[in-house]
Every structure is written in structure tokens, then in C-alpha cells.
Amino acid sequence: MRKVYSRIETIAGNVISVKAEGVRYGELATVNTRYGTSLAEVIRMRDDEVSLQVYAGGRGISTGDEVRFMGHPMQVSFSDNLLGRVFNGSGRPRDNGPELTEGLIEIGGPSVNPAKRIIPRNMIRTGIPMIDLFNTLVESQKLPIFSVSGEPYNELLARIAMQAEVDIIILGGIGLKYDDYLFFKDSLEEGGALSRTIFFVHTASDPVVEALLVPDISLAVAEKFALKGKRVLVLLTDMTNFADAMKEIAITQEQVPSNRGYPGDLYSQLASRYEKAVDFEGAGSITILGVTTMPGDDVTHPVPDNTGYITEGQYYLRNGRIEPFGSLSRLKQLVNDSTRDDHRALMDGMIKLYANYKESQEKKSMGFRMSEWDDKLLKYGEIFERTLMDLSVNIPLEEALDRGWSILADCFNSQETGLKSELIKQFWPKKDEESGEATA
């Protein structure tokens, strides 16, 4: 069955074609070149002509190189031995560990039956108040981090990876700078989270086709762990690179581009990955956090735009903070009623006041006279930004709520906050410690 073909008919970009028989669509093959062996996948067939996409790229392939069909589609090994290991986009070790071949599973499997999905109900704690308190992350949610390049999105992901209350972290790096890859590795090692983490890393210098495999391979492994009852968090950085890889490949294959050069199926392609986020009834769950860098801070760019239509909210990372206005976790309502009685009210109340602060700030910058109320708001905004919004703040939700109350008490009278009197009675800090800024 495993025939070897030693005559490559065409080589164009990353795509080669051979005349072969008995091949199945999506099947994997190996291409032996003098620079090493690469995997290739069947992407088109017409009569006996089979086109393959070479994962390592077309450079250096000779028409006389050997193509050997493997009789199965792309697979990845699945076992607990994956934990703590680093692989590249085609599932080969990047660390110096042994190649894994046990328990092979196919990637890019079928979609979950909507009738088997359940309404999400568990919060994931991250220790970051801007997430836990204001835009709670929920198990099985899919959320992108919209960011301009230059923002500390990888630092944020690394912190989430270290602190999130989940069983397994899968980090999929797409077009990652080598430095960033090392940063992730080092910080997770230092944070002691390496043993529950699996890396699938495609760096910027790796062949572009492998970039396409990273989300699929990460999510296929995540799915298996979730079915075994694990709560898995998949971190993907950066999905814009994934879309760009898709664009590059589509254009070289002479597909008709739709919007700014991206292929017409960009939405479906992104959706089929993000929709892998799921909470299995009676088993585990997959939660996806992906970074989407916005070229030129433009949210209407096709990648963030299509992503926004797919995901359940978004975190905007701007000026080193998770922006409270554009950011939204659509599923937070499902969990934040059962955390603490004051959670919802405090969340809304603090953001409303922060919006007022922004207005006062604008008035101030335009040279209008500041009232007493404006001064209070300006003080509030400053303390809020410094003690809660800053990404380095690392406290559990309950402490963040308490801190929220103490910030309010520092700046306002209780009736100025517009919060319900019952909550004020229960949570408003007692004035016995008259010591100025209690929180700073």
C-alpha cells in the first residue's frame, strides 16, 4: 500500500504534485529531500494528479525527491507524557526529549453536536482583577485579546497560564518570535507551571505551513484531555499570524481573495478552531484565549473583525491595561451572580464612576473648571488605575472586591456611589481606621 513515488511533477510555492494512485484526500506523506524529511498533506486531487502541501515549505525540493504516502491523515500522539514537553507545528519535539508515537489521534476532527452542549457555569479564576472582577472568564468560553503589537500580551498570557485555576495549559505559539518562545518557557518554568503545560510552538522562522497546524494540533490534544475530565485552557498567540499564514498560502495557490487579500473562508476557518471551546457534560472542558493583534489598532481589520463575530466577547489590551470599556466577557452574567453578593453591583458601579472620571478628565484637559465632584472622580480614577487596573496586581477575587470597596470609601460618600443601600450596609468599610489611603 505504501507506494513510493520518485517523480515530482510540479513545485509551486509550498505545493508539489505527483502522479499517484490509491491516495485519499487529506492523507499525509513524507517528502525526502537532501535537507531532511518533511511531512506533506494532500490538498487537491484530479485524476491521478495529487497536490500536496509540504509542511517544511517548497524550498530545496527537487523533482527527483521521494514522496511516500503514509495511508493516514495528520496525527499527533496523545498521552500524559506530553505534559511539560515542547513540540513544533507538526508535532515533532522541539526540546531534546524523545519523539512520541503512542496513542496517535487525528487532528481537525468533527464538530461537537450543539444538542450535547451545556450552558457554561464555572468561573476560571486568574488572580487578575480586571478579568476576575470586571470581565470574568468562564469555563468553555472563547475570548480573544485584542491588542496592538507592542502591548505586553504575551506577558499577560504567561501570567494567566501560571495562575489560572485549570488542570492543563496548552500553549499554541504561531509565528512567535524566538525570544518570546524562550520567555514563555522560562517564565512557566520559574512559575512552576511547566509540568501542567504542553507547548506547540511555531516560531517566525519556521515554515509557514506549520503555522496552520498549531491551532488544530493544540485543540485536538485539548479535546482528548477534556474528554478525560480535565479542564484545559488553550492559549493561542497570535491568531493574526495564523490568518496571515492562511492568506499567504491561499494567494500562492491562486485562490480568489475576498477582503484585503484574506481568503473568503477566513470566518469559517477561524470559527472551526474557536468553536472547539466546549464544556462536555460529565467530562472536562476547553477554554480558549487567543491573542489577536490588530494591525494599526484597527478593529475593523478582517482578522479582529471576523474574530469578534465568533468569540464570546473580547479583552482590549491598551496602554498596558485591560481596557474596561471595549472589553466584554459575554458569559460573565452566567457566573458572577454566585461569587459574592456585591460582585455584580460593584462591577457596574465602579465602571460607571470610572466613565465619569474619564469625562472629568476630558473636561480638565479642555480647561474647564473642576467642581468638587470632579476632584473626587479624578482621585478615584487615579487610585483605581494604580491599585486594581494595573496588570501587575495579583489578588484573588474576594480581595479585589474588598479593595474596590475601600477605593470607593477613600474617594466618595456612600450615597454618591449609586450602590444599593443594602450592599453599602454590608460591605462599606467601617471608618474606624482613619488612616487616609488604606489601599495604596
Place this chain on the structure above:
Amino acid sequence: MTKGNVVAINGNMVSVNVDGDVSLNEVGYILVEDKRLKAEVIRIRGSQAELQVFEITRGIAVGDPVEFTKELLAVELGPGLLTTIVDGLQNPLPELAEKSGFFLERGVYLQALPREKKWHFTPTVSVGDSVSRGDQLGHVPEGIFEHWIMVPFGLFDTYTVETIASEGDYTLEETIATVKDSAGATHELSMVFEWPVKRAIDAFPERLRPEEPMVTKVRLIDTFLPVARGGTYCIPGPFGAGKTVLQQITSRNAEVDIVIIAACGERAGEVVETLREFPELTDPRTGKSLMERTVIICNTSSMPVAAREASVYTAVTIAEYYRQMGLDVLLLADSTSRWAQAMREMSGRLEEIPGEEAFPAYLESVIAAFYERAGLVRLNNGKTGSVTIGGTVSPAGGNFEEPVTQATLKVVGAFHGLSRARSDARKYPAIDPLDSWSKYAGTVDHEMTEYARSILFRGDEVGQMMKVVGEEGTALDDFILYLKSDFLDAVYLQQNAFDPVDASVGTERQRHIFDLVFTVLGSKIKTDSKEQARNFFYEFRQKFIDYNSAEWESEAFEKLEKEMREMLSRVSSELEPRAQEAYRNRGDYA
């Protein structure tokens, strides 16, 4: 039966060499290993047919056999459709889950309607009667409805009833009648038949002009941007502006008999909310579970693209079927952009010359043909039935100048454009009251709503001006105008979906409270200062919001209204001339 063999595979498109006749849109099955994958013929060239496959194509090989069915892509029509949850090809999803577990295994097709269940049939024709397509033969109870058993729409002759089953319990496939056509051949009829989804059901003598409003209980829609029964409307909007929430609210509250929800290429999570919540919610009209009037067609974004394209047709065909029983049906398609994108993907694979943004050149005519399947019709027996279609559009970048939005706007009767600015300001429903339009008649007198709209426009202008010159530079009259438009927005256009009373406002209440709103808008209001005017409106607004959440005609409701009327009489004694005229000419809808 025509057979063939696969010769080429490209994504979800497969080319097949055929040995006989094939027709466009015919269904074929590709035999791969032990699976049969459903596919539809989308182009024929000589002996080669191109098929779009409704499943993942991985594993297909050149040479694999293909069997053609001679049938076009069709859905099953018969009792039992209501309450079902199916995918774009009418596979029941809960049954699929029982069979294959968590995942949608490919190549598994189940019958949409249960075969064992017995239905209590009551005949309405007698032997010797003459019948034709769409005529009622009898009926069975389906939940709260009387489900008509009709002469299949594919029988184009006039027939004489030879036998008809007597009243009793029958399964779907048992023969309940035999009829003889004009050539003398007999046909056995059961309670179920198939109809090709891409052909509109036209077994009625006449289409009528949609005139009656379809009440959604959303004030902004019913009063200002009404939708007619049998009409069409679209909801374009950027992501996060609340398209899906608005559709969900409509699917709960709309005053129609049956709601068909087509979740087309959107998030699975949203469908799950409907799936899990509807059975628990009661329909205020019938007191039964909302699910009893609902069919969900669900082809979410990660399910195969070709089936997504089929799903809107499946939905509209089921809607048309219930229309044939004299029912009012509402079809909510979310989102038509995903459907258009599915067409774009196939067009690309077929290497057709692309139109704007790579959408196929036939995009407009296909969208127009889809919305034209809505309509109010007069049936054979004189009754009327309607299909109303509401489609969401997800324009790239929230920019309405893109091909799908524009093609849709050409054919719909109402446009409910959602605005990011309004949703960011948490003003829900985030329909832009200035840009949106409707060509239908609403629940409230047109002249009065036009007057209110003019206040909205002028208030907006004053608001723009105030941004430049500040409050100090604005005349008192203009400032009051601005406050009026702000008041209209706050108490009437915005509606709190979480408040049990405010969430759905029926026609009678809308007319009643609009009368008060109109009086405020039309009054010549005299105050000494802007501060006084602002205080008046803020206080009035607060009262009105409480009034909005007070139970209809309750004590609190009456009391608040009285207070407000008194408050108004202190600052104003007469209406503006134009308002007076509009009020005098208002239609009598009591």
C-alpha cells in the same frame, strides 16, 4: 439509477464522472470506506458533475463510487416538525447525539420525523371529492395546532378521492387516502411527503399585500419601524451590537403562531441558550412551553459549510409548509452573511469570476429570491397564511456599504440598522432610530410617529450643535427640543429586556403610552431656565421609567400616569399647531 466515480477533490467540492443523466441540485452519495457522504450537484459539464459535499471530505479517493438519487435536496414535511432541533439537512440533533455521542459523526443521516408515533387523524374530505395540491384531506392535532394533512404539493393534477381513512390513529407512513388523477392512475397518500428546499412552495392561488403589523412587543420596532405579517426585514449590525439578543427577544415575544429559528453559521453557545431555555419558558399567548411553537434549524459556524448554505432553505421551506395551513410563521435567520459567505466559498472553488469582495455575481438575485419566499397568501379554501422573514446581517467591519447588506436592503421592507454607538452607550435595543426605516404600517398612527421622528431628528441636530457651542450658546427653545428627543429615546425607544413588564409591550399599551409621550413631545413647554427645563424632564423621565415597569392598568400604573399628566399641565397648556393637527387626525384604533 445514475452512478459515477470521483475524479477530483478540492476542499468540499468533488468532481464526478457520471454514466447517465443527472440534474442540477440532485443529491448524490459518495461511498467512502463504510460511509455514505451526502452531496449536491452544483454544476454539470458534459459527463462531469461537480458536487458540494455536506461533510468533511477527508479520506475520499479518486475512483470512489458515487450514487445519485434522482431527488433534489429535500425536506420531510408532516406532523412532528414542531419542537424539533435539526441541522441544515434536517437531521435531528438530539437523536444524532444519542447515536454518536458528543461529536457530529459524518455520514450519519436520520429521519427527521418520528415513524412510530401515532397521530389522531380526522378526515375532512369524502370519497368522490375533487382535490388538488395543497387541499386539506384531514387534520391531526400537533401540540396546540391543527396540523393539516394536505395533498402533496408535487401532485400537479386534479384528483378524485377514492378512499379516505376514517377517524383514528395512524403512523406517519400509513396510507390515509388514495386519489385518482385525470389519466386514471391512482396515488397512495400518507401524512408525510418531501419537497425540494430550493423551490418555493406555491400551492396557493394568490399572494396578498402584507398590511397587518406583526407585533414584536419591542416599542421601537412596532411603533416606529414596524414589520408586517408576510413582510421582510433585516437587522445589520457590527459584532457585539446585540443582533442575536434582539432575535432571541423577538423569537420569544412575537405575536405569530410559529417561529422558525435558523441559526446559520453563528456561535453554538447561542443556540444552546435557546435550546435549553425555550422548553422552560411559557408562551403568554397559549400558556404552553415556547418550544411547542418553535423549530430550530441549527448549522453553527464549525459545522460543514455546504450544509450551512442549505440550512436557510430548509428553514424557509418548513415555514412555507406551515403557511399552507393558514398559520402565521416567523422565520428568523441569523446570520444571512454566513450563508452568503458559504456561497462565496463554493463560488471560489468553482473558479467563477468573482464580483464585489469576491462574492459571486449572482449574490443579489439569490438573496432577493430568498426574501421573496416571504409573503401573505390566500389559500385554496380562502384562509390566509403568512411567512415573515427577519434576517440578521453581519457586515465586515460594521460597514453597511458591503455587498450583502446592500443586496438585502434592496429587497426587504424594513431596515433595523444596529449602531455601535448606541450599544456602547448601553441603549438597547441598539437600533439606530434615525437611519433605520420601514415601509410598513405600524401599530400607532403614522402622522403622530412622523411628528415624533421629526423631534428626534431636530433634537439630534441640536445635540450636535451643542457639542460645539456648549449649553450656554443654545437657545432655550432648542434646548427643550433636545430634552424632548432625549426623553423620547430614554422612555420609549429604549426598553429594558430584563424587566418583566418592560420586556414585552403589547399593542394596546404601546398606543396608550405613546399617547402620553406624544403629548409631551407636542406640548409647548414653558420654563424660566434651562436648569428648570432639565429638572422637569429628568423628573418626568424617572416617573416614566417607573411607569414602564408598572403592570398594565394596575393601580401604580394609573397613579403614575395621573401624576405625570398633572406635572405636564403645570408647564404647558397647549400643543404645538402641527402636533395638534396630527393628534386630531389620528386614526381611531379603539
